[in-house]
Structure formats: structure tokens, C-alpha cells
Amino acid sequence: MKFFDRPLSPDEIKKLQDQWGDYLKVTVDIKNNWVIAGGELHADGEQLLLSKGSQQDHIWGGGINLQDKLIDTTAVLNLRPRLKNDNLEILDPDRREKFIGIVKSYFKQLWV
Numbered sequence: 001m002k003f004f005d006r007p008l009s010p011d012e013i014k015k016l017q018d019q020w021g022d023y024l025k026v027t028v029d030i031k032n033n034w035v036i037a038g039g040e041l042h043a044d045g046e047q048l049l050l051s052k053g054s055q056q057d058h059i060w061g062g063g064i065n066l067q068d069k070l071i072d073t074t075a076v077l078n079l080r081p082r083l084k085n086d087n088l089e090i091l092d093p094d095r096r097e098k099f100i101g102i103v104k105s106y107f108k109q110l111w112v
Contacts, residue, residue, distance in 0.1 A: 001039030003048055008037070010109045013066065022067045027077065030098040031058035035106045042077035057083060060090050060099050069110050071103050 002016065016024055020038045027036040027045025032054060036045030042061035049059050061075025073090040083092075090096040104111075 001044055001048065002037055003052065004035045004037060004106060005033070007106050007108055013107065013109055017066050023063055023065050025061065025063050025075070026103055027059060027061050027075075028099050028102050029054040029058050030060060030095060030102060031055065033102055035102060037106075042075040046077055060095060062090070062099060062103070064103055064107055066107075066110065071100050073099055 004012075008016075016038050024037050025039055025042055025045070027039075027042045027049060028034070029049050034049060034052065034054065036048055039045050045061070046056070046059050050056065057080075059077070060073070061077035062071060062073040063075075064071050073096050074088045076088060078085055078088055078090050085091050090099055
């Protein structure tokens with residue numbers, strides 16, 4: 001699990017893939033544009049983001065398949081009834097688009 005506040009280099013993506021395989025869990029602060037990549041649980045990424053000053057309402061989870069270049073927005077972390085998100089999926093279109101946009105920008109080397 002590693003914290004990023006900028007797009008990843010091809011070497012960084014390769015190192016994460018070597019450690020975690022073709023599917024990476026990602027936990028994203030959609031306000032500060034911070035990404036945690038890798039790890040076993042989105043909750044661990046959430047704790048790291050909170051320790052860096054993130055607010056819980058801005059932290060969402062999902063994943064990226066490095067082979068197929070597919071991004072998903074599903075995580076237990078996303079169960080937030082208080083924010084009207086009573087599903088594993090990020091239901092709010094604005095939050096979901098922001099999450100996907102950040103992940104795409106951080107992993108843009110996959111589409112080069």
C-alpha cells in the first residue's frame with residue numbers, strides 16, 4: 001500500500017503490479033486528489049489518508065485492473081448511509097466521476 005499525490009510513473013505501476021498482481025485496490029480522497037494504491041483492505045488506505053488530513057466523507061474505494069485497464073468503484077468502504085450511499089458501489093454520479101477521473105489521471109501511463 002502506497003500513498004501518491006501525483007501521477008504514477010511506469011516503474012511505480014510495475015512495482016505495484018509485481019507486489020499486488022493485475023488488480024489493485026485504490027482508495028481515493030476525491031477532494032485532495034490523493035490516492036492509496038495496493039493493500040489488502042480499503043480501510044487501511046482510508047486510515048492512511050485520514051492520518052494525512054483527509055476527511056472521511058471524501059474518501060472512496062474501488063480498484064483498477066491493470067491488464068484490462070478497467071476501473072471499478074466498488075468497496076465495502078463505500079457503504080455510507082449517512083451520505084445516501086447504501087451500496088458497495090459509489091452511487092452519486094459526481095463522486096463516481098471524480099473518483100474515476102482521479103484514478104485515470106494517476107494511472108495515465110496505462111493508456112499511453
